[in-house]
Amino acid sequence: MSIGNSPEDERPFRDESQEARPSVGRALQQARIAAGLTVDYVSSATRVRIAIVRAIEADDFAPCGGDVYARGHIRTLAKAVHLDPEPLIAQYDAEHGGRPAPTPAAPLFEAERIRPERRGPNWTAAMVAAIVVVIGFVGFTAFKGGGASSDAKSQVAEGGTPAPGKSAAPTPQKTTPAAPTGEPSDSAIAAAPQDKVTVQVSAPNGRSWISAKDHNGRMLYDGLLKKGESKTFQDSSKINLILGDAGAIELYVNGKKIEDTFRPGAVERLTYTKGDPVAG
Numbered sequence: 413m414s415i416g417n418s419p420e421d422e423r424p425f426r427d428e429s430q431e432a433r434p435s436v437g438r439a440l441q442q443a444r445i446a447a448g449l450t451v452d453y454v455s456s457a458t459r460v461r462i463a464i465v466r467a468i469e470a471d472d473f474a475p476c477g478g479d480v481y482a483r484g485h486i487r488t489l490a491k492a493v494h495l496d497p498e499p500l501i502a503q504y505d506a507e508h509g510g511r512p513a514p515t516p517a518a519p520l521f522e523a524e525r526i527r528p529e530r531r532g533p534n535w536t537a538a539m540v541a542a543i544v545v546v547i548g549f550v551g552f553t554a555f556k557g558g559g560a561s562s563d564a565k566s567q568v569a570e571g572g573t574p575a576p577g578k579s580a581a582p583t584p585q586k587t588t589p590a591a592p593t594g595e596p597s598d599s600a601i602a603a604a605p606q607d608k609v610t611v612q613v614s615a616p617n618g619r620s621w622i623s624a625k626d627h628n629g630r631m632l633y634d635g636l637l638k639k640g641e642s643k644t645f646q647d648s649s650k651i652n653l654i655l656g657d658a659g660a661i662e663l664y665v666n667g668k669k670i671e672d673t674f675r676p677g678a679v680e681r682l683t684y685t686k687g688d689p690v691a692g
Contacts, residue, residue, distance in 0.1 A: 433503075435471050435503075435507075436468075436471065436500050436503050436504050437469045437470055437471035437472075438469070438471070439495065439500060440468060440469055440486070440489050440490065440493060440500070441469040443490075443494065443495045444469075444492075444493045446493075447494055449492070449493060451465050451466060451469075454489065454492050454493065457492050458488045458492050460485055460489065463475060464476060464485060465489065468482075468485060468486065468489060473504075473508075479508060482504065483501050483505075486500050486501055486504055487501060605646075606686075607648075607686065608646055608647065608648055608649075608686065609646065609647055609648075609649065609650060609651050609665070609684055609685050609686045610644065610645070610646045611624070611644070611645045611646075611651045611653065611665050611684050612642060612644045612645075612663070612664040613642060613643045613644075613645070613653070613655075613661060613662075613663060614641075614642035614661065614662045614663075614664075615637045615638065615639055615640065615641055615642070615660050615661060615662075616639070616640065617639070617659070617660045617662075618639050618657065618659075619636060619637060619638045619639050619657070619660060620637055620655060620656050620658070620660045620661050621635070621637070621656030621657070622635070622637050622643070622653065622654065622655055622656065622661070623653070623654040624643070624645045624651060624652070624653055624654075625651075625652045626645075626647040626650070626651065626652075627647055627648065627650035627651075627652075629652075632645050632647075632651075633645065637661075639660075649685060650685050651683070651684050651685075652681075652682070652683050653680075653681070653682040653683070653684070654680070654681050654682075655678075655679065655680045655681075655682070656679060657676065657677055657678070657679075658674030658675065658678045658679065658680040659674050659675050659676030659678060660676065661674065663682075663689075665684045665689035666686070666687070666689060668689050670689055
């Protein structure tokens with residue numbers, strides 16, 4: 413009779429709890445049935461395809477596409493059937509070679525970081541090219557418009573008042589007869605055509621509104637004659653005048669001064685024809 417343990421006592425101890433524990437797929441299936449849920453409902457609630465739900469409940473994880481996806485599906489399905497997903501995931505890892513190693517983040521980060529850097533030079537080159545085109549266009553436009561701009565500036569400078577001490581080109585002036593003083597000269601009298609009526613209106617003593625029409629009633633002038641200004645009108649037969657302030661006006665008809673004395677502020681309506689100056 414031997415002293416000590418019998419050979420049966422030397423056999424490995426069996427874990428009854430492990431033998432009684434269902435597989436991952438079986439546990440998910442039992443929990444779904446206990447919750448009164450169908451495979452279609454679980455698929456709709458988790459957005460896991462029906463074929464993958466059925467395969468996982470049969471402990472076939474190949475349709476998941478890898479351990480990472482399988483663990484994710486187990487976690488999602490466990491929450492849907494009201495189970496704690498962590499023990500099931502630990503059981504899956506123990507049955508399939510352990511927890512998968514995490515994917516290094518550095519290569520992904522480097523890939524994401526390098527992609528924008530490759531785009532950068534392209535955008536920069538495009539912007540530089542656009543700037544060069546714009547500068548070239550502006551320069552070309554400025555070069556072509558330089559001549560015209562210089563001419564315009566020259567014309568403006570010539571039309572303005574020349575600075576003291578600098579010579580300026582003479583500016584053409586409008587031909588306006590000067591206000592006569594006294595009797596007109598013999599040349600002015602000789603210049604008056606004999607076959608027409610010529611009336612010169614001057615304002616040496618002040619300003620006056622005047623109106624002048626030809627023999628057809630066409631308006632020759634209607635406005636204010638300022639002090640020192642004069643206007644000359646000519647027609648084939650007749651000139652009709654209206655003087656707003658006749659006292660400020662001197663008249664020369666056909667080269668001869670009208671000697672009528674007009675009162676200051678008086679309005680006069682006059683008509684002159686060919687021949688000797690006679691007020692109509």
